[in-house]
């Protein structure tokens with residue numbers, strides 16, 4: 001498919017693509033560092049290669065017209081081809097989570113009513129009639145003005161019957177009696193968003209949809225987006241607008257699937273990390289991007305959905321789960337709440353692996369959390385053939401002699417390797433003696449040299465097959481990512497003075513965590529060694545936590561308590577952290593220096 005459009009001279013190819021509705025991968029937020037936005041200029045006038053492009057692209061590539069879209073700009077008419085791997089494709093998004101018990105203490109109660117029509121003898125106001133029957137609490141009832149103004153016409157249209165949504169003592173919705181009152185819960189991730197539609201009256205889940213966070217066009221990690229928002233207010237506003245638009249589309253699509261209307265949504269609950277929380281609400285992020293990285297607010301925020309531009313019921317509120325600190329937010333709270341990590345006996349280690357990995361250690365009622373800058377390597381960034389868990393990604397690997405046995409997402413032909421495949425491959429190379437614990441690739445029939453560096457051929461190219469290799473540089477990226485996670489875990493173990501063998505339960509949350517082979521993750525020293533039966537994969541626990549908070553006032557109290565109780569440990573300030581991090585980069589089950 002070809003798209004033609006006109007742009008100002010000097011517009012970056014990335015900007016041109018974005019305006020034309022073509023989303024490119026942009027892991028570094030357009031700073032020319034990730035090398036993922038490669039396009040091919042087939043003909044035409046574009047700016048000369050920048051030093052960043054010369055560093056990121058091969059000489060042959062540049063001769064063939066390869067350019068970084070974020071660095072090159074149009075100077076005149078040009079024809080540009082976008083290769084499939086540079087397109088920001090959809091990926092496997094986990095929306096299933098734990099089944100959890102929900103206490104019947106709804107923050108929003110839905111009550112059917114039937115009124116006596118007014119008469120000369122009984123000329124009470126329309127809304128007062130409704131308030132009068134609400135649990136005998138008529139005198140304290142408050143009204144959302146938008147709902148109040150709809151009362152007279154609605155009552156007459158519905159023959160004095162209807163349904164109100166009562167949020168504590170405020171009427172936030174008015175529906176015909178036959179209509180189902182709905183609720184929406186959202187796990188707002190940096191990369192992925194899971195949206196759940198629930199029947200607010202009986203609490204059951206109607207459906208769920210996973211979508212990509214459109215803000216990733218502004219950078220795939222939290223820091224890139226914060227720095228974009230710090231540099232430009234219009235970028236911050238745009239990031240807010242596009243994520244709201246994406247939520248509106250997902251809610252409309254979900255409601256449509258079940259024959260419902262978005263206007264029936266009476267409450268929305270959202271769990272996100274602190275940066276996603278702030279960008280959604282349009283809160284300033286400057287203080288988040290500078291030491292000591294302070295959030296604008298940690299307490300739960302409740303705002304009218306319409307103030308954010310969410311096209312749901314006119315009186316509906318959005319409840320944002322509380323944050324813990326600048327880099328530990330409501331999604332961590334939701335995850336801890338959903339897997340009841342805080343109620344367990346013994347020592348519990350819970351981690352939600354992502355671009356930022358949050359880890360919590362719980363022992364005897366004390367909870368400490370860290371945020372590990374694990375980076376997007378498990379999402380495929382900085383890995384030569386790295387990609388997300390999209391169709392064609394190698395997700396499982398086994399080595400048998402000189403053969404590589406693998407499976408791909410969607411069982412299609414291999415085009416790259418995703419996080420779980422990367423962990424498997426490195427573990428297998430260690431097992432087979434193709435790599436030492438320092439990460440150095442050793443001699444092997446599948447190992448060859450390229451540019452003076454060794455690389456392991458995972459898939460041989462040719463006959464229409466795309467070659468996939470694992471380079472020495474890729475292994476370093478994996479070591480950085482897994483070293484950050486393990487160092488965070490070691491800090492927490494040290495804070496509590498316990499050893500990994502004392503961990504009674506190791507909870508792994510998040511989409512990547514679900515597909516991660518725990519045994520391999522232990523072998524490469526990413527996770528501490530615990531008996532496999534103590535490992536529990538809980539899927540998208542943050543989404544489950546958001547659903548619990550939608551339906552239960554008690555769970556909202558619990559979320560607030562968790563956010564107050566968790567002690568945040570700042571890794572950068574931890575004595576000796578850098579040395580610990582270096583030793584955790586070794587591919588050994590226990591952190592150590594490898595030479």
Ligand code: FES
Pocket residue numbers: 025026027028029030031032033034035036037068069070071
């Ligand atoms: S190099 Fe262009 S977006 Fe990262």
